[in-house]
Amino acid sequence: MLARQALRIAKPSVAGAAPAGARNMATLREIETRLKSVRNIEKITKSMKLIASTKLAKAQRALQAGKEYGLANSELFQHAPAESAGKRKLFVVISSDKGMCGGIHSSVSKATRREFAEKDSDLDKESPIAVIGDKSKSQLSRALPNNLLLTFNQIGRDIPTFADAAGVADLILKSGVEYDSVAIVYNKFVSAISYESAIVEVETATSLKESPGFRAYEMEDDVTSDLAEFAFANAIYAALVEGHACEISARRNAMDNASKNAGDMIGNLQLKYNRGRQAAITNELVDIITGASAL
Template sequence: MLARQSLGRIANASVLGAAPAGARNMATLREIEMRLKSVRNIEKITKSMKVIASTKLNKAQRALQAGKAYGIANSELFQHAPSESTGKRKLFIVISSDKGMCGGIHSSVTKATRRAFAEKDAPFDQDSPIAVVGDKSKSQLSRILPKNIFLAFNQIGRDIPTFADAAGVADLIMKSGVEYDSVTIVYNKFLSAISYESATVEVETANSLKESAGFKAYEMEDDVTKDLAEFALANALYAALVEGHACEISARRNAMDNASKNAGDMISNLQLKYNRGRQAAITNELVDIITGASAL
């Protein structure tokens, strides 16, 4: 009788690593093994994306250094022609991208825009227009300030942004017919390969340039200030686009690095659980075999 019971227990434990009878919410060895395989595949993907982002980061940093010259040229111009505009309707241009998996870099510019509109004594009208570059910030701002968004751009800067991209954005803004007294570009400022921060830059409009003392000293046609304002906007947009792109690539590299480390930790924990479960299953089978042999 004992021999039959022992042989019955051996037959019931035919699957190595099966959960004990009546056990609930216990992961079997097969489930742990499948999860280990899944996490290892994810680790391979994140490591590959980290290598790709590291390669792109070098190119983005070189483009950033070249693009900063455009922003410096604007600063020099506006220093000699300070703004005297008193209007309160401000145009916000938010710079982000269409791609994700790069941490909270898109939320950074969204929060900066939201804080500007949330100020009690904001020096601009609350119905000021917003133009958004990139689908990520567009979807975020659409939930917070849906009535302010009048123009959105995507597919810009899929690779390294070019001046043609910035000029196209500036041209569409000028042709949109939106009325504004000043322009503020919200973008991510590149600090280092591991850090960034949201920043803003002011761009002079055609009216503010026309009314500034530096331009009043000379006789110029109206088209001169209008063309100069559009060119200055394109310059500022290009500088912001390349800097935001460098921040995005840097953030994606860091995010994939962290994801790879987390996957490695998960693999270590799952491997430990798998080894313990396998050892316990083998021990149980040995006990059943020895008990059955002793009974026989």
């Protein structure tokens, strides 16, 4: 009696169960739906690639103009080198708020973490960090949460301007943070398909005042402080435009690779769909021929 009850309970589930292996078998409708979604993704990535390609030429022109600011700074610091710098260094990390551009943001974050991780370095481990861009902010907030001092966003949505850089420099100087030197971490534009992280040192008003090149002349304190502030804004602007060009070129390359991968996936799915459709038609023909033979 118990065996009959168990058999009676098991019958509905057995009758309604799918055949073995059907759970992992992709149906034609599922493949067709996936094909449609991948084609839509391919259209989006191709459109983003075209937009990035049109923006890249404008970003490269701004890069050439921004490099003049960086060259002026390097010439100034070359003729007035600082004798010594303290251990407390302010890091200005430059990235952006947008994603889908490869390893642009992780590149500067890793470079900053390497500076703090070096055991033989004289760097103060409590050195402050100012971050431009939400992407690197989220990365550094997990690795170095106690060092984050200031964060900036909505900068560089279009081509960065000197006014953006001057605003960032003014807020950092007015924040009252104490530091002995400044290091700007940014992405250096190598070519349209490559970039690398770089760190540029910027001298402060105190280091400029104590340098042999400036001590040879009699200057007022305001002149040195204004020059140091202007050099700081120059360095930030040069790094902003270079990082922006790296971001646009990396986004174009990323969208190009994504479009190629989507095209390969569409080809594989289309082949699988054709094979499944052919197998379904063959099975239907076999059933018709078998039925006609039986009659």
